Amino acid sequence: MTIPGGDVKGSGKAAAKKAKAPKEKNGKNRHLHAVIMAGGRGTRFWPVSRETFPKQFLRIFGEKTLLQGTIDRLDGELPPDNFTVVTTVNQAELVRWQTRDVIPAQNVITEPMGRNTAPAIALAAFKKRKADKNALLLVLPSDHYVRDTAAFISAIRAAVPFAEAGKLVTFGIVPTRPETGYGYIKAGKARGKGVFRVERFVEKPGIEKAREFVTEGSYLWNSGIFLFSARTVIEEIKKHMPALYKAFAGIEKHLGTAREQKAIEDAYGLIEEDSIDYGVLEKSKRVCVVRSDFGWSDIGSWNALEDVTGADHGGNVVLGNSVNIEPEGSIIFSSGRLLATIGLRGMAVVDTHDATLICPRDRVQEVKKLVEKLKQEGKGEYLLPSVEERPWGHFSLLEKGPGYQIKHICLKPKARLSLQMHNHRSEHWIVVSGMAKVQRGDEIFRVNKNESTYIPVAVKHRLENPGLIPLKIIEIQSGEYLGEDDIIRFDDVYGRETGR
């Protein structure tokens, strides 16, 4: 089996949500748009996140993925149509899949390539301004954590009048520790209740500076969350990033038309990589900051897991299957296998099906180096996901050996894979839960729990879950060549070419 993209029917939640009227207390929220940035790459949470499965798609921080949580947090504040996700080509399918119940598929804007936040925001701003000249853009990273949703909403509401009045509003978090991993915003004169002029932005400081900042009191963590009108941010981009402005102004007339995607590709060919912080906010005179305290974390490394889950009395974060003797200040995270530890002090241990990371917590930033080293040493397979989510369900690689690999595949009720064929491998399906409907050549038959079937090389086949409970199968692929590209599709309803 290999892995068509696309979508399945929503669970009905989307419909329910649409029926719920948005709270439009003052008639202004209809201009408020959430612009969620989902372009991050997956290196800092390796081995759980992978290059093609970055942090925003992970569920390790709760029942929902970080992306889903970002949308959920604004539930009721703005209508589903006002959510937009900006992502890159290679993540668009995953974004659509994870947001399918709550926002319309056309609200996923695809960048041809990642170019940091300034181009992504410019693109969203031009598109939204075209549809609504009073559009307000609440820019949100897709992979941050917020503990206190009510405080978060209050902060947004406090910011709205300033954004309407032409300010670029940032959200500065009251620091709880001398963190060296965040940039800081120095708040200046008060402009309103909890809203201040920005005196300056400060790059990630050393520990001494960070301590001073926390003591001094007017320094806030730069959360990377912003609110401004599309009009204002475009004006400021024009002023401070003229090349970027020019690229998008040149294609503006195509946005919202059939030529849009081509036009965007052309524009991205012209622009440079840059952040909105550096390109606009640090230069603009129109920036203010909402002093905020909503339990925020950018979850920038394994250390930040503690921000989300809290720690036990020994300062440990212990998740998953483990037995630990006297751990202290350590992160012990297992995806299923047993971790057995003795006397860990300030260590991070992260276990996945195919790889285990072991590292002192004060060096977790070097996971990036490790990922580089894996590439250099020809171990790139460990940068691919061990669990992959798909519209029809998910699968994970259990084991790989000479001439075979074993996957655990879960198909949602009513899900169905494409009719396909492989030239170099046979496939063996064992149903361990649920019931499968199998097409093999001209036969169509059912395979019940604890039964199996076998698809020889070069025989057309299709797998389907006709039932009402998930279909779980073990698939063993065997053959000389097991690449995902050994697939010929006969009814690719999703119009995909690649194996995955």
Added chain:
Amino acid sequence: MTIPGGDVKGSGKAAAKKAKAPKEKNGKNRHLHAVIMAGGRGTRFWPVSRETFPKQFLRIFGEKTLLQGTIDRLDGELPPDNFTVVTTVNQAELVRWQTRDVIPAQNVITEPMGRNTAPAIALAAFKKRKADKNALLLVLPSDHYVRDTAAFISAIRAAVPFAEAGKLVTFGIVPTRPETGYGYIKAGKARGKGVFRVERFVEKPGIEKAREFVTEGSYLWNSGIFLFSARTVIEEIKKHMPALYKAFAGIEKHLGTAREQKAIEDAYGLIEEDSIDYGVLEKSKRVCVVRSDFGWSDIGSWNALEDVTGADHGGNVVLGNSVNIEPEGSIIFSSGRLLATIGLRGMAVVDTHDATLICPRDRVQEVKKLVEKLKQEGKGEYLLPSVEERPWGHFSLLEKGPGYQIKHICLKPKARLSLQMHNHRSEHWIVVSGMAKVQRGDEIFRVNKNESTYIPVAVKHRLENPGLIPLKIIEIQSGEYLGEDDIIRFDDVYGRETGR
């Protein structure tokens, strides 16, 4: 499939070895018997060793297992008939399997239960004295390492005349570091070249004492290797351990007869657990020591891996699949999955298919505690082997999930499992290498590479490798109950009852 015991035909090596005449330079070696003690339990090398698969059976220290190496080291010094292994009931099958090419099966003496070294040696001594009143017993732990075989053989040869003269000869190793994990022997007056009177035995010392011992020069590590005549050790047991003597003297007439095993069981019902060191050697006046230097290690913990493999210039022992940034003084051992580490200092990391140990090297002795904790917390499954060796080949558990488990099974050429049936599980076999002959109900058919077959619940079946290369299959068992005891055998040629 489940797991008959027993044996397969030897590879011809045994025959070849038998044809080779033993070196009997002085006509005395025919009295020399190696008595190999293979009763150790597998906790200190968890998770690689398991309760039912202790260290002596592991191959991690070289191509041969430690047990096989112990026999190999004496190759040519004594004839195959003069090797005896004393083991316990639950390890006897594994011992016979791993020694099948070199020593006769009847030379594996089975204790009904482990009772430490004194009863094991007493049993061997009574048996050997009955067959040969001049028998010399070279007592060897089965799970030690010796780097310099020639030096080892020289030490044995130096000891023989003393043993013949009625001495209890110990082998004391010149210490290379202030080791606190070993007992020490203080050498006294010289009795011959490199052979000394024993002044006293010293229990495992503290680090200060250990340092003194190394400086002082006459303290040697007690290797647990001994040489004495059966007659002498029985005399000394009679003198210092009268109860033990009485138990075996009472059953002596049955040794070598059909009633032997029953008699041994009766004797073991009467005796206490004790070591030969404590029971005899520390009390006897007839003890001497050969000052030895043959690169010995008892491989008493993961730290000792370094004694066997040496360390790299950073003091690390790195074995298996890993990528490491700046490790120092660490042991990093993978059985296949990827270990990715940053900045490890003095840590031991040991990875197996189902469990990973992470521990500072100075606390590896606490693995025993961890094993206890696993039992207490209901995780006893991790005390079972992940790879099990069998006469017909080996198998390992790849994955276990709700309602299924997956095994990788390797059958040697011509090997064959029993005809069997399961009441609660179906089995699915995928051939990934070689060719299988399958009996299923009344059918007999072949399953080629990349093909599969399926054995429904309650259908008699048999798996066989009729070919000349190993048969490798993936087996998925699925059903509500997957215990090894769900097996009914129809032609158990090995006379075994249990599932494994």
